[in-house]
Amino acid sequence: MERRPGIARIISVQSFKGGTGKSTITANLAVTLAQLGKRVGxxxxxxxxxxxxxIFGVSDDDVSATINDVLQRNVPISQAVLDLSHRLMIKSGCLLFCPAGHKLDEILNILTQDFNLSTFKKVVDDFGRIYRLDYIFIDSHPGVERDTLLAMALCDNLVLISRVDQQDLFGSGVMTEVAGQLKKPVVLILNMVPNSVNEKESKKITTRLAQLFGLDVLTALPFNSDVLESLSKGVFVLERPKDPLTRRFTEIAEKMLEAIESGSHEDYSSSGPASHSVG
Ligand SMILES: Nc1ncnc2c1ncn2[C@@H]1O[C@H](COP(=O)(O)OP(=O)(O)O)[C@@H](O)[C@H]1O
Ligand SMILES: [Mg+2]
Incomplete structure (x- = not known):
């Protein structure tokens, strides 16, 4: 993974089926990279x-605009960006979050009003440039549909999430095929590996899958009942800093950093570009 200095690396997190852990992994990886000093959107x-x-604990009162407004109504990205660094106790890096509209009319609206690749590209480019981001994570809807294709077309790296499940894995094959046509590098993260599968077996499955799909299996994360019992309230690595799963997120983040050429960004203080600090 070569680094383009001064340009944010765009990572699209996707899966064929829903409920595989995309949002959970996106939030935890993003926070981990921010804790390691990176500027993360x-x-x-x-x-x-x-x-x-x-997961980020953002309430309606925090939000004055969403990514829907930015994509559909040309609202500047700065109006939708929430600076969660303080709330999430990020010290040297930062975490800026652009929420989506979750109300029924907003969701129905997006089904009828289109946005295209060039609009989306400009928005993501602006986000990276204005806030001098090192990484931009794009969380996605499951499956192959318009928005996931746009995110795939735009990203530098695709992170596919799959459970050890036939439906998921065959679907991951489909997603990999699309990514291949778009010439995007893919890594697979297996998530929710049943506790009955020991580490040796997990490695075996991982190697077999890597051969089958011809892709890089980044890691296999175990099923963790504390994640499920958190009811998606909060970011696991912050709630459970000593948990072995938190260590796994650090390892993934460090692997990502290792693979990317280091480049320095200018310091960005909270008095910099507009964003709504959420305390
Ligand atoms: N490793 C894990 N162990 C146990 N539960 C998990 C794990 N990863 C995610 N979950 C849970 O699975 C559910 C779906 O996760 P989510 O991240 O919302 O999936 P997606 O975004 O792919 O739909 C959530 O309840 C989440 O807490
Ligand atoms: Mg999700």
Whole structure:
């Protein structure tokens, strides 16, 4: 993964089926990278089923505009960007979040009003440039549909999430095929590996899948009942800093950083570009 200095690396997190852990993994990886000092932006592009605002603890009072307004009504991205760094206790890096509209009329609206690749590209470019981001994570709706294709077309790297499940895995094959046509590098994260599968077996499955799909299996994350029992309220790595799963997120983030050429960005203070700090 080569780094273009001064340009945010765009990471699209996708899966064929729903409920695989896209939003959970997006939030935890984004926060981990921010804790490691990176300037991280996150866009909720699951416009038909947004959920990241719940994980990040964002309430309607925090939000004055959403990514829907930015994409559909030309509202500047700065109006939709929430600076969660303080709330999430990020010290050296930052975490800026662009929520999606979760009300019924907003969701229905997106089904009837189109936005195209060039609009989306400009929005994502603006987000990266204005806030001097190192990484932009795009969380997605499951499956192959318009928005996921746009995110795939725009990203530098695709992170596919799959459970160890035949429906998921065959679907991941389909997603990989699309990514291949768009010439996008793909890594697979297996999530919710049943606890009955020990580490050795998990590695075996991982190797087999890597061969089958010809792609890089980044890691296999275990099913963790604390994640499920959190009811998607809060970011796991912040709630459970000593949990082995938190260590796994750090390892993934470090692997990502290792693979990307380092480049320095200018410091960005909170008095910089407009964003709504959520305390
Ligand atoms: N490793 C895991 N272990 C247990 N539960 C998980 C794990 N990852 C995600 N979950 C839970 O699975 C559900 C779906 O996760 P979510 O991130 O919303 O999926 P998606 O965004 O792909 O629809 C949530 O209740 C979440 O807390
Ligand atoms: Mg989701």
């Amino acid at each position: 996150v866009i909720d592009l699951d416009l038909e089923g947004p959920g990241l605002h719940v």
